[in-house]
Amino acid sequence: MPQLPDLVLPRPMLPHTVATLERFFTAHRLWEAADAGAVLARLAPSCRFAAMGSHAVGDAAFMDRLPKLEIIANFGVGYDTIDAGEAARRGILVTNTPDVLNEEVADTALALLLATVKELPQADRYLRAGQWPQAPYRLTPATLRGRKLGIAGLGRIGKAIARRAEAFGLPIAYWGRKPQEDVPYAYHASLKGLAQAVDTLLLILPGGAETRSIVDAQVLEALGPDGILINVARGSVVDEAALIEALRGGTILAAGLDVFADEPHVPQALIELPNVVLLPHVGSATEHTRRAMGQLVVDNLVSWLEGNGPVTPVAETPWPRT
Numbered sequence: 299m300p301q302l303p304d305l306v307l308p309r310p311m312l313p314h315t316v317a318t319l320e321r322f323f324t325a326h327r328l329w330e331a332a333d334a335g336a337v338l339a340r341l342a343p344s345c346r347f348a349a350m351g352s353h354a355v356g357d358a359a360f361m362d363r364l365p366k367l368e369i370i371a372n373f374g375v376g377y378d379t380i381d382a383g384e385a386a387r388r389g390i391l392v393t394n395t396p397d398v399l400n401e402e403v404a405d406t407a408l409a410l411l412l413a414t415v416k417e418l419p420q421a422d423r424y425l426r427a428g429q430w431p432q433a434p435y436r437l438t439p440a441t442l443r444g445r446k447l448g449i450a451g452l453g454r455i456g457k458a459i460a461r462r463a464e465a466f467g468l469p470i471a472y473w474g475r476k477p478q479e480d481v482p483y484a485y486h487a488s489l490k491g492l493a494q495a496v497d498t499l500l501l502i503l504p505g506g507a508e509t510r511s512i513v514d515a516q517v518l519e520a521l522g523p524d525g526i527l528i529n530v531a532r533g534s535v536v537d538e539a540a541l542i543e544a545l546r547g548g549t550i551l552a553a554g555l556d557v558f559a560d561e562p563h564v565p566q567a568l569i570e571l572p573n574v575v576l577l578p579h580v581g582s583a584t585e586h587t588r589r590a591m592g593q594l595v596v597d598n599l600v601s602w603l604e605g606n607g608p609v610t611p612v613a614e615t616p617w618p619r620t
């Protein structure tokens with residue numbers, strides 16, 4: 299049997315996805331290697347393919363080590379751990395997994411919003427701690443009734459979130475790079491302006507240098523004392539220290555966070571706060587959707603292998619090539 303082409307896997311991926319990849323490639327699991335550097339050195343003269351699991355870093359140093367690399371397939375719609383601009387300069391394609399996770403992440407966003415507003419995890423803990431017989435759980439200070447939702451980043455997932463929020467009767471406003479013609483929601487030209495206009499701010503925009511810490515003390519101040527922040531984007535988007543201060547001091551009311559600056563590490567200060575709901579980055583985390591994301595990684599790599607181009611190249615990747 300002819301040798302299958304080499305594929306580098308820097309970080310774990312779903313076993314099901316890896317098994318599918320192995321029908322087409324010889325997979326090299328760097329996370330299992332005693333000496334990952336030696337594996338990369340051995341693959342350097344010929345390896346054309348890489349598949350990036352959660353938190354795999356595809357920076358210039360990584361690309362330097364694999365000079366024959368042609369395609370980096372990212373597992374996830376967000377690809378802030380991959381330097382797609384640098385890849386484009388080197389003629390390396392980057393692909394991601396858009397669309398297949400839109401509805402799943404939107405479901406999680408609404409669940410997290412409801413859980414935070416209605417203190418559902420806190421109420422669950424209260425029952426389990428045996429406190430109900432002494433007194434009913436408190437009436438929550440927050441309600442969804444009368445709230446105004448601001449969405450930062452009205453992309454495909456943002457729109458799926460907005461559709462759900464409409465069904466809950468929430469008026470919706472948004473901020474993004476530019477106003478969009480095909481949506482009925484109010485546009486704000488600045489994030490601070492959006493925060494001022496609403497009391498519930500939901501983040502679903504890309505991570506990376508452009509959005510680093512854009513939710514700072516000023517934005518939180520603008521959100522105000524009834525304010526609720528929901529983050530299903532990237533931890534890097536929020537100044538975490540400012541958020542902790544704002545939650546401690548009552549600058550805002552509460553937060554629901556699925557993402558953190560230094561995952562999987564979560565600051566103890568956040569864990570100790572009563573007015574936050576914390577999730578371990580589970581936005582897309584169902585068997586169904588993760589399999590679909592994995593299949594899209596496979597489809598991109600196999601399509602490239604077979605000479606048919608990438609299926610879902612990212613914006614920075616020049617495709618079709620001119």
Ligand code: 8YV
Nearest residue numbers: 352373374375376399581582
């Ligand atoms: C994934 C995500 O959980 O797609 C993304 O950008 O953040 C999530 O859907 C993650 O990328 C892989 O674990």
